[in-house]
Amino acid sequence: xxxxxxxxxxxLLAAFLWxxxxxPGQEVEIPEVFSETIDVRVxxxxxxxxxxxxxxxxxxxxxxxxxxxxxxxxxxxxxxxxEDGFAAGGAAGDIDGVxxxxxxxxxxxxxxxxxxxxxxxxxxxxxxxDRLADDFGELGPAxxxxxxxxxxxxxxxxxxxTDSAADFQDALDRARSRPSHGVLQLSARSQxxxxxxxxxxHEAGRDQSGLLGSGQQASSxxxxxxxxxxxxxxxxxxxxxxxxxxxAMATMRRFANRPxxxxxxxxxxxxxxxxxxxxxDTLSEDSRLSVDRRVMSQHDLYGPLVSTAxxxxxxxxxxxxxxxxxxxxxxxxxxFGANAQPDTIGAAPGALQxxxxxxxxxxxxxxxxxxMPLVNARRDIALASxxxxxxxYYWLGFAPQRREDNRFHEIAVRLxxxxxxxxxxxEGYVDMSxxxxxxxxxxAALLFGDPPDALxxxxxxxxPVRAGRRKMSMQVEVAIPLDEIQLLPVAGxxxxxxxxxxxxxxxAGNRSEVSFEKVPIxxxxxxxxxxxxxxxxxxxxxxxxxxxxxxxxxxxTGTNLTSTGKVGPKSL
Numbered sequence: 001x002x003x004x005x006x007x008x009x010x011x012l013l014a015a016f017l018w019x020x021x022x023x024p025g026q027e028v029e030i031p032e033v034f035s036e037t038i039d040v041r042v043x044x045x046x047x048x049x050x051x052x053x054x055x056x057x058x059x060x061x062x063x064x065x066x067x068x069x070x071x072x073x074x075x076x077x078x079x080x081x082x083e084d085g086f087a088a089g090g091a092a093g094d095i096d097g098v099x100x101x102x103x104x105x106x107x108x109x110x111x112x113x114x115x116x117x118x119x120x121x122x123x124x125x126x127x128x129x130d131r132l133a134d135d136f137g138e139l140g141p142a143x144x145x146x147x148x149x150x151x152x153x154x155x156x157x158x159x160x161x162t163d164s165a166a167d168f169q170d171a172l173d174r175a176r177s178r179p180s181h182g183v184l185q186l187s188a189r190s191q192x193x194x195x196x197x198x199x200x201x202h203e204a205g206r207d208q209s210g211l212l213g214s215g216q217q218a219s220s221x222x223x224x225x226x227x228x229x230x231x232x233x234x235x236x237x238x239x240x241x242x243x244x245x246x247x248a249m250a251t252m253r254r255f256a257n258r259p260x261x262x263x264x265x266x267x268x269x270x271x272x273x274x275x276x277x278x279x280x281d282t283l284s285e286d287s288r289l290s291v292d293r294r295v296m297s298q299h300d301l302y303g304p305l306v307s308t309a310x311x312x313x314x315x316x317x318x319x320x321x322x323x324x325x326x327x328x329x330x331x332x333x334x335x336f337g338a339n340a341q342p343d344t345i346g347a348a349p350g351a352l353q354x355x356x357x358x359x360x361x362x363x364x365x366x367x368x369x370x371x372m373p374l375v376n377a378r379r380d381i382a383l384a385s386x387x388x389x390x391x392x393y394y395w396l397g398f399a400p401q402r403r404e405d406n407r408f409h410e411i412a413v414r415l416x417x418x419x420x421x422x423x424x425x426x427e428g429y430v431d432m433s434x435x436x437x438x439x440x441x442x443x444a445a446l447l448f449g450d451p452p453d454a455l456x457x458x459x460x461x462x463x464p465v466r467a468g469r470r471k472m473s474m475q476v477e478v479a480i481p482l483d484e485i486q487l488l489p490v491a492g493x494x495x496x497x498x499x500x501x502x503x504x505x506x507x508a509g510n511r512s513e514v515s516f517e518k519v520p521i522x523x524x525x526x527x528x529x530x531x532x533x534x535x536x537x538x539x540x541x542x543x544x545x546x547x548x549x550x551x552x553x554x555x556x557t558g559t560n561l562t563s564t565g566k567v568g569p570k571s572l
Contacts, residue, residue, distance in 0.1 A: 042078065044313040045396040046261060046370055047413050048389070048424040056392050057421055058083055067398060068412040078397030082107050082261075085140045085391050108142030108260035109390045110161065111383070112314070114248050115175055116321070118152040118240060119269030121182035124321050128267060128379050129172050135383035136165050143387075146255055147171045149178055150247040152240065153509045155447040161258060182269050182322075238275050241301055243509050244268075249308045250444030256312045263371065263390060264309070265382055266318040273298045273360035302361060306368040307408070307430040308440070315426065317389075318362040319382045320375040370426040404433040438501065438553055438560075439514040445549040445564050446505045454562035455484055459550055461539075461567055472543045472569050478550060480521075480533040486556040487527065496521045499553040500535065504546040504567075543569040 045067070049057040062079040081088040087105050113132070115125065139145065145168055147158040156178075158171035252264060309316050362373035372389055374382045400409065410428040415421045445454075458479040467473035480498065487496045497520050505511045521533050539548075545568035552561040 042397045042399050043411075043429050045398070045411060045413065045425050046315060047394040047396060048370070048392075049394060049415065050422050050424070052420060052422075058088070058392065060394065060415075064416055064418065065394070065396065066414040066416055067396060068410075068414065069398070069400065070409050071412075074398055074400075076396050077399055078395070080395040082395055083392050085109075085142075106140060106142040108144060109140070109387075110255075110258045110260055110262045111139070111143065111145045111386065112251065112255050112262065112264045113145065113147040113267065114251050114264055115147065115149040115158075115267045116244050116248075116269045116271075117149055117178055117180045118244050119182055119271065120180045120267065120321050121269070122180040124182070124323060125180055125267065125269065126176050128319060128321055128382060129175055131380045132265075132383045133169060133172050135381065135387070136168055138384050138387040139163070140387075140391075142260065144258065144260075147175065148251045148255075149175050150244060150251075150447070151178065152181060152243060153505075153507065155247050155251060157448070161255070180269075234275055238301070239510075241271060241275070243511075244271065245301060245305045246443060246511075247447055249305050249440065250447050252308055252312060252314050253441065253444050254448050256314075261315075261390060261395070262313050263315045263317055263386060265374075265386060266316055266365065267321050268318050268362065270322045270358050271301075271318075271361045272357040273302075273364060274357045275301075298361070298364065302364055306365065306427075307432070309369045310426050310429040311432055314369065315371040315390075316365045316369040317371040317382070317386045318365045318373055319379050320359065320362055320373070321379060322358070323376055323379060368427045370424060400429075400431065403431055405431055406433050406436055407431055434555075435499075435516070438499070438551070439503075439516070441560075442501045442503050442514050442549050442551050443511065445551070445562060446503065446511065446547050449564050454551070454560045457550060457552055457561035457563040459563040459565075464543075464567070464569055466543075467540055470543055471540055473538055473540045474567065476537045476539050476550070478535040478537070478552065478563075480535060480552055480561065482521075482527040482531045482533055483529060484559055484561060485521075485552075485554040486559075487521070487523075488556070489526075493522045493524060494526050496554065496556070499555065500537075501551045501553070502537070502539070502548070504539075504541060504548045506542065507545050539567075541567070545569075 047065070049060060051057055058081065060081070062076055065076060065079075067074045067076050085106055087103055087107055115129075117125070136145070144161040144163055145159075146161045147168070149156050149158055156174075158174050159167050162168060248264070248266060252262075256262065306316075308314075359373070359375055362375055365371070366373040372385070374385055378385060396413070408428055408430050411426060413423045413425050415423055460477040460479070462475040464472040464474040478500065485496050485498060487494045489495075497518055500517050500519055501514050503512050503514045519535060545566055547566050548564065550563045553559070
């Protein structure tokens with residue numbers, strides 16, 4: 001368990017008015033009817049076909065395409081050509097979940113804009129936002145746009161799906177007025193670099209003066225202090241990146257229920273592909289991560305975002321908000337005036353290496369999901385570029401054999417007998433289990449509150465009490481209305497098995513893992529209208545304010561009941 005995960009949940013008992021709860025720890029045999037069921041889900045594969053000169057190729061038929069999943073040919077269940085924003089023709093089998101497109105009808109694209117305020121510098125962010133406003137007129141008649149901003153703790157919906165220029169302009173105005181934290185990121189890296197330089201100068205001065213003995217011991221202590229700061233900086237940077245990535249994932253899930261193609265413009269404020277390279281100027285050669293610290297790899301950081309995008313059909317178009325790397329002097333967060341040209345400022349030594357690792361993350365996110373990276377000067381035409389790139393493509397779909405094993409499955413598209421053409425598409429999908437999806441939905445609720453399709457859940461917290469060093473404990477009573485879940489007659493009883501999930505996030509953005517429990521509900525008679533099942537649990541947290549999410553899921557009907565809110569130490 002990571003040290004930053006602070007939630008501890010101990011499931012105690014279920015006290016309710018209608019049945020008797022199982023003894024904690026006792027094995028409860030759950031009938032097979034309540035086992036997890038596997039649904040059918042179509043995997044959408046948008047394919048951009050170009051010739052050797054990069055020109056779009058139109059007029060291809062289903063027989064021109066070969067779809068490979070894990071290297072094996074797979075039938076194409078759905079096929080439509082989209083030409084300049086209109087359905088040009090295609091073929092579909094009898095399959096649920098495919099886009100319903102009429103010939104020559106406009107095909108809408110949903111442009112979801114995610115604004116990262118945690119890593120962005122205000123000047124750079126607002127420059128990109130200004131250009132987005134200029135490009136709104138490029139949208140087609142069936143297109144919609146939405147915008148969300150994230151500051152490291154909460155995600156704010158600036159606008160839901162809209163085709164209104166006025167609504168979008170209002171959203172951008174709100175986005176420009178939000179504080180950004182990119183300068184703090186620069187300051188943190190600069191501080192560790194300065195501390196390292198001071199240590200080097202101290203050791204050089206000690207060697208020149210010939211001071212050894214106790215001075216050598218003091219220098220060793222200073223070196224240890226700086227190394228610990230190096231490690232702390234890398235760990236914090238890794239955690240902040242993970243927070244931003246999880247927020248982008250939650251945003252996609254929140255806005256996924258729209259017909260038509262879905263793309264996300266990811267206004268990343270400078271996400272590096274490698275934390276180690278990005279922080280290299282702060283590291284000593286002997287710096288090593290201790291066993292209780294964790295710096296995430298590129299795959300750990302961005303793999304979940306790619307998997308989520310491919311699973312629910314988003315293509316990622318990451319935007320290089322900072323542009324070219326350069327030095328900053330003074331407080332750059334407030335901007336340098338309307339005539340500033342930041343891309344012309346010279347880069348510091350080592351800056352190009354950092355530039356490369358930022359670009360590598362953008363290329364990874366785009367190439368893995370069938371999008372394009374918008375780097376350097378292309379940030380100024382980000383929306384126009386994405387609109388143009390999504391106007392003409394081929395829309396393929398297939399229904400995979402679901403196993404829900406959370407494993408990655410590679411997708412490849414070949415053009416039969418056309419070696420002169422290139423196909424760009426998403427690289428694969430993850431056959432995600434329902435449990436994993438529900439866990440991610442619970443995490444998303446920490447940022448956005450109750451999901452749109454969730455029913456309200458009544459929860460009562462007791463007054464918190466001290467529970468050891470810097471921790472608090474409180475009893476939680478969850479009231480589950482039996483009218484909202486399905487109970488079945490099984491072996492002479494009325495039975496259901498619900499899934500209860502609990503997760504929390506403190507005011508610094510540190511999240512717990514999702515605690516999970518299957519809870520049997522049994523009674524000798526069919527419940528009467530209005531009856532309630534009460535479930536009690538103990539919640540242990542650090543003594544600080546937390547946002548919480550408690551969800552109850554009925555696997556028979558797919559019903560979700562959710563409670564979100566805040567709890568804190570109050571008088572402790």
